[in-house]
Amino acid sequence: MPVKQNQGFRRDLNFEENTNDVQALSNLGGVGVAGDLRVIQNNLRNTSYLGFNSVNLTTNEFSFDTDKVLNIDSIKSEQIDSTSSLVTVTTDVPYNTYKGDLVVLENVNVTGTASTFFNGSFITQTVGTGGTFYTYRVNNVLDATAPTSGLSTATITFKSNIEFVYTKDDIVTVSQDVSVGSTTLTAGTDYYICNSDAEGKFQLSFTSSEDVLGITTVNITAIPPQFDFIRREYVLQQNLVNFTPPETQDDENFNGYLSGGNVNQAFEDTQANVESAKYFSGKKYKGTENTITDDIVKFEGTVNLFDPAGYNSTNSSLSDPKSPGIFIGNTRAFSADNNPWSIDGTNLKTNSYEVTIGELLFADNVTIAGQVSQISGSEVSVESFTHKVPITVNGETYYMLMSPT
Numbered sequence: 001m002p003v004k005q006n007q008g009f010r011r012d013l014n015f016e017e018n019t020n021d022v023q024a025l026s027n028l029g030g031v032g033v034a035g036d037l038r039v040i041q042n043n044l045r046n047t048s049y050l051g052f053n054s055v056n057l058t059t060n061e062f063s064f065d066t067d068k069v070l071n072i073d074s075i076k077s078e079q080i081d082s083t084s085s086l087v088t089v090t091t092d093v094p095y096n097t098y099k100g101d102l103v104v105l106e107n108v109n110v111t112g113t114a115s116t117f118f119n120g121s122f123i124t125q126t127v128g129t130g131g132t133f134y135t136y137r138v139n140n141v142l143d144a145t146a147p148t149s150g151l152s153t154a155t156i157t158f159k160s161n162i163e164f165v166y167t168k169d170d171i172v173t174v175s176q177d178v179s180v181g182s183t184t185l186t187a188g189t190d191y192y193i194c195n196s197d198a199e200g201k202f203q204l205s206f207t208s209s210e211d212v213l214g215i216t217t218v219n220i221t222a223i224p225p226q227f228d229f230i231r232r233e234y235v236l237q238q239n240l241v242n243f244t245p246p247e248t249q250d251d252e253n254f255n256g257y258l259s260g261g262n263v264n265q266a267f268e269d270t271q272a273n274v275e276s277a278k279y280f281s282g283k284k285y286k287g288t289e290n291t292i293t294d295d296i297v298k299f300e301g302t303v304n305l306f307d308p309a310g311y312n313s314t315n316s317s318l319s320d321p322k323s324p325g326i327f328i329g330n331t332r333a334f335s336a337d338n339n340p341w342s343i344d345g346t347n348l349k350t351n352s353y354e355v356t357i358g359e360l361l362f363a364d365n366v367t368i369a370g371q372v373s374q375i376s377g378s379e380v381s382v383e384s385f386t387h388k389v390p391i392t393v394n395g396e397t398y399y400m401l402m403s404p405t
Contacts, residue, residue: 046233049175050166051096051131052226056201060220062229064162065200070095072154075108076145077117077138085142086125087117089134089156093226096131096175099124102159103136109150117142118154130228162200163271166193166231169208175228181221191218199274 009017018024025034053064070091077087089105101124108118122136134156146154166172170193174185185191185204194215196202205215243263285291303326311323318325342349385401392398 040235044232044234048231048233049096050229050231052224052228053160055180055220055223057220057223060203060217061195061201062204062220063201064165065160067160068095068097068158069155070158072105072108072151072156074146074148075105075118075151075154077114077142079141079143080137083139083141085117085138085140087122087136087138089136090132091134091156094131095158095226096228097124097127097158099127101161103134104157104159106155106157107153108146109152109154110144110146113140113142114144114146116140117144118146160200164198165196165200165202166229167196167198167202168193169210170231172204172229172231175230178224178227179222180218180224182219185218185224185227 022034025037026032050064051068052062053068054066055062070093073090073092075087075089077085080086102121103124104121105119108115110118117138117140122138124134124136126135128134171190172193173189173191174187176187178185192205192208192215193202194205194209194217204218206218207213207216209215283293305324305326307324311317311320312325317323385403387402389400389402390397391400
């Protein structure tokens, strides 16, 4: 029976009779509503993945800021045009990562041109589903496959390029059942992210932080096999509410709400500020962690050394790197009766660029033996000196002006 123009739709068929869904939705909700609904299409099904990298068995943390090294299972090059080739690499275990990563291939034992194709640093072009293979492009032509005998020690290193990790109370599951020692994480089971630094590491909990009992951290006692974390990426009402401009604007210290003009620019500005703060905080002295540097440090004034924990109370502690001390060369100052100075012919020397002697005292009288003759030489300008040494004679201070020879 033909459809009449104004017949309408049967409720039980759920718009199956319609040939233009956009038009139907526009008729029901107004023009443009179809585009709005398309934005949240499959919203509850959206997910992202994060390949397992490493664990810290002491802190029960999953870490993602270290390089990932895998054994190469196969590697071949195929010419794709007149000037370039595509190299395909498979590994002994899949590693589900994203394209655009920097990889370093080493110890692929081949000869000739293939050596430069199969060894070196490259940028991945594609990643197979689940991390089953990786490709990169080389600006040269070659059709070749590395023999299995040349891959016994061959490795591919995925350089750490993580920009963020999952954060507090994100709901995740795992791609497969995986043992972490005392616990087995089960695929399809919901777990919650906790104690995340939002940059490179987090812990896993069986419960949300909003649970009446709080979080229950997963105890990690063994390094698990390769797997993926899978996070739900749906957008809820609260996510949209978070975009509401705050009532109080701190324009002086934090600029205005979305001051960059849009959300993407705000994210980029925030990322740049975080990276700058992280870089400079590593260059500054802080009381919360060790500060290690090989930069030249110059002091003005007095350097005071304290040992509140009594580390230097025994001789055996002096070799501990945590033992406080000031060193001239490799010798700890004031830790024993030894002297960092050594005799070099008629001179004293020490491993230091600048040395200060508080007071040099000549005991008794100074006697000049032998005949003193006039020393001849070219006249030196009094303004050409670069150093001065104070000398006290009969209570009066004089300065010996000196310049390097």
